Amino acid sequence: MSTRIKHIVMLGVGDDGKARACRFDASQEPAVRKAAGLMNFRVGIPKTEQAATLAAKLSEGTFLEGGLVTVPQVTEDVFYKLAKFLTFDSSWKTAGTITGSPANADEAVLKAADALWSTIQPGRTVLAFEFTDPEAYGWSAAIVVSISKDDQTLELRWRDWPGKPFRAPSHSVALLRPDVCS
Numbered sequence: 803m804s805t806r807i808k809h810i811v812m813l814g815v816g817d818d819g820k821a822r823a824c825r826f827d828a829s830q831e832p833a834v835r836k837a838a839g840l841m842n843f844r845v846g847i848p849k850t851e852q853a854a855t856l857a858a859k860l861s862e863g864t865f866l867e868g869g870l871v872t873v874p875q876v877t878e879d880v881f882y883k884l885a886k887f888l889t890f891d892s893s894w895k896t897a898g899t900i901t902g903s904p905a906n907a908d909e910a911v912l913k914a915a916d917a918l919w920s921t922i923q924p925g926r927t928v929l930a931f932e933f934t935d936p937e938a939y940g941w942s943a944a945i946v947v948s949i950s951k952d953d954q955t956l957e958l959r960w961r962d963w964p965g966k967p968f969r970a971p972s973h974s975v976a977l978l979r980p981d982v983c984s
Contacts, residue, residue: 807828807847807848807849807854808827808828808854808858809825809826809827809828809848809854809857809858809860810825810826810827810828810830810831810834810845810846810847810848810857811823811824811825811826811845811846811847811848811857811860811884811888812824812825812826812834812837812838812841812843812844812845812846812863812871812873813843813844813846813873813876813881813884813885813888814838814841814842814843814844814873816873816875819940820875821875821876821877821878821880821881822843822873822874822875822876822881823860823873823874823876823880823881823884824860824861824862824863824864824871824872824873824874825857825858825860825861825862825863826862826863831845833865833869834863834871836869837865837869837870837871838871840869840870841870841871841873843873844890845890846884846885846888846889846890847888847889847890848887848888848889849888849889850887852887853884853887853888853889856880856883856884856887857884857888860876860880861874918977919972919973919977920953922946922949922956922972922975922977923946923949924946924947924948924949925945925946926945926946926980927943927944927945927946927961927978927980928943928944928946928956928958928975928976928977928978929941929942929943929944929975929976929977929978930942930943930944930958930960930970930974930975930976931970931974932960941976942960942961942962942963943960943961943962943978944958944959944960944961944970944975945958945959945960945961946958947959947967949972950972953972954971954972955969955970955971955972956969956970956971956972956975957969958970958975
């Protein structure tokens with residue numbers, strides 16, 4: 803069931819790794835989209851009653867000088883509900899942000915990426931994402947301890963923090979140039 807669009811929502815993850823979201827009057831859409839682009843946030847449209855109700859409960863966003871916006875923190879639960887219920891431009895979905903995945907991956911790019919990932923071996927430094935510890939949330943350097951027989955899973959340990967090794971899918975790590983990651 804569709805509803806009249808009263809608000810639009812800006813949401814994303816701040817530099818501090820915290821979920822953030824706010825609402826704006828729908829008439830401000832061009833300025834909100836411009837700010838979202840500058841901040842690498844998304845703009846969602848509440849096109850259902852459920853989405854409109856959720857959007858109405860958000861704090862109102864505030865424009866700052868320079869075109870940026872103050873976007874307050876929200877709980878992860880609210881953030882993921884917004885990501886589920888709002889409608890986003892198809893261009894955002896194909897960019898792989900939050901809910902999407904690349905729609906038309908270029909075969910040459912995939913082949914080059916596979917060639918790069920095939921160079922990962924024990925002892926190499928990669929970037930892995932820490933999502934279990936809120937204090938250390940984000941990308942950090944990790945050392946490859948071992949690789950599964952099917953090359954799909956890496957056993958890693960954090961380079962700069964002691965602790966038990968952990969596992970990650972091999973294509974979920976970011977590669978570092980070997981000559982700059984000593």
